[in-house]
Amino acid sequence: MSLLTREYALQVVAQLLPHGAELAVLHAPVPYPAVMAADLDGDRNLEIVGVYRMPEGMRALVAKQSIHGWYVAARMRGPGYGIAQLAEAPIAGAYPPTLLIGWQIGERWAQLDLFQYGFGEYRHLTPYDIFYSRLAIEEIPSPGGRDGLCQLALWIHDREEAYQVELLRWQGDGLVRDPSAYPAYFARTVVPYYEQLTTEQPSSGLYRFYREEARAKAGLSPARSQETADLTVLKAERARDAALEAAISSAYGMSKDDQGSYAYNRIDLNGDGVPETIAFLSGSQFCGRGGCSAAIFQSENGRYRLLSKLNFVQSPIIVSYTSTNGYRDLILGVSDGGIREPVYKWLKFDGVHYPPNPSAEPEWPNGSRLEGTAILADDGSLSAGIPMTGVAVPE
Numbered sequence: 001m002s003l004l005t006r007e008y009a010l011q012v013v014a015q016l017l018p019h020g021a022e023l024a025v026l027h028a029p030v031p032y033p034a035v036m037a038a039d040l041d042g043d044r045n046l047e048i049v050g051v052y053r054m055p056e057g058m059r060a061l062v063a064k065q066s067i068h069g070w071y072v073a074a075r076m077r078g079p080g081y082g083i084a085q086l087a088e089a090p091i092a093g094a095y096p097p098t099l100l101i102g103w104q105i106g107e108r109w110a111q112l113d114l115f116q117y118g119f120g121e122y123r124h125l126t127p128y129d130i131f132y133s134r135l136a137i138e139e140i141p142s143p144g145g146r147d148g149l150c151q152l153a154l155w156i157h158d159r160e161e162a163y164q165v166e167l168l169r170w171q172g173d174g175l176v177r178d179p180s181a182y183p184a185y186f187a188r189t190v191v192p193y194y195e196q197l198t199t200e201q202p203s204s205g206l207y208r209f210y211r212e213e214a215r216a217k218a219g220l221s222p223a224r225s226q227e228t229a230d231l232t233v234l235k236a237e238r239a240r241d242a243a244l245e246a247a248i249s250s251a252y253g254m255s256k257d258d259q260g261s262y263a264y265n266r267i268d269l270n271g272d273g274v275p276e277t278i279a280f281l282s283g284s285q286f287c288g289r290g291g292c293s294a295a296i297f298q299s300e301n302g303r304y305r306l307l308s309k310l311n312f313v314q315s316p317i318i319v320s321y322t323s324t325n326g327y328r329d330l331i332l333g334v335s336d337g338g339i340r341e342p343v344y345k346w347l348k349f350d351g352v353h354y355p356p357n358p359s360a361e362p363e364w365p366n367g368s369r370l371e372g373t374a375i376l377a378d379d380g381s382l383s384a385g386i387p388m389t390g391v392a393v394p395e
Contacts, residue, residue: 254390
């Protein structure tokens with residue numbers, strides 16, 4: 001197997017790019033063109049992979065050499081606007097290796113795609129809803145020893161510099177969680193990460209929470225701490241999301257003449273590594289004396305699916321560290337529109353959805369600390385959110 005220089009691989013890809021294509025650039029650890037050489041089909045000859053951008057979206061090609069020169073053996077389509085990762089590793093099998101592409105879909109978010117060569121083609125192995133913020137490819141020993149395959153460590157952004165970490169491995173015909181690898185990886189990588197953050201910010205309840213969770217998964221005893229936790233404040237996102245607008249329009253039966261505005265945050269409520277989207281809705285159709293509306297959506301196959309609708313909502317919404325039926329509890333302030341101070345209501349997931357009317361739910365225990373993330377925390381300015389009208393739902 002002969003070696004190919006990056007410069008030569010770049011020349012090959014540049015010659016095979018379609019008209020109007022722009023070669024994508026990886027930005028970590030340093031910026032460089034998204035080009036890679038690897039034996040992906042097991043013939044002991046190197047193929048060349050290049051990722052590029054077309055007006056229609058992101059693309060990748062696999063180039064193969066014949067006696068007549070280099071040609072495109074396969075093309076892949078991807079979402080987003082850039083490239084976060086391009087790698088090959090023994091993930092779905094020891095040899096040939098699996099091609100891994102991380103498509104950049106947001107400032108902190110990428111979508112994972114895996115491709116494996118077999119029976120004359122590159123098979124797409126992964127569903128379209130595996131999202132992550134950081135990714136590591138490692139062979140992590142398990143109690144049964146090493147098997148030559150690599151696990152994927154997905155770091156999923158929560159807020160500030162906090163991440164949920166999931167370890168996945170290939171089993172059968174898909175990726176599954178690998179709890180056996182947690183102790184080694186969390187002890188070596190995750191616990192030191194949160195120990196450093198809690199040292200730098202000792203008053204952060206968020207980082208202490210994640211440190212203790214990491215220590216538990218590493219099989220370590222809890223750290224001693226008597227510090228008081230505070231809420232982490234997360235302001236609303238303001239970038240327009242056409243698919244979210246379509247989902248809101250469908251959920252509330254909006255016509256093209258209806259108007260309103262929205263702001264949103266993304267946060268993982270059920271620990272599956274895929275963030276839910278919580279949208280605060282304002283306008284005459286959504287607001288009344290007791291507050292406005294909010295909708296919670298899940299991502300399924302690249303689309304938004306309505307999980308819950310909430311009424312009489314006042315910002316911020318507190319996403320608690322406590323959970324019920326696998327979903328994090330929500331804490332909302334409720335008032336009657338008069339001069340009385342608002343009270344906090346405790347919304348628990350019932351296995352299907354969150355209760356729609358916070359006023360009818362139990363109060364947060366008097367004197368108990370509010371710990372978690374305060375989302376949509378824009379100091380009453382959410383009424384001037386992203387303007388929208390009723391739109392058609394994409395087919």
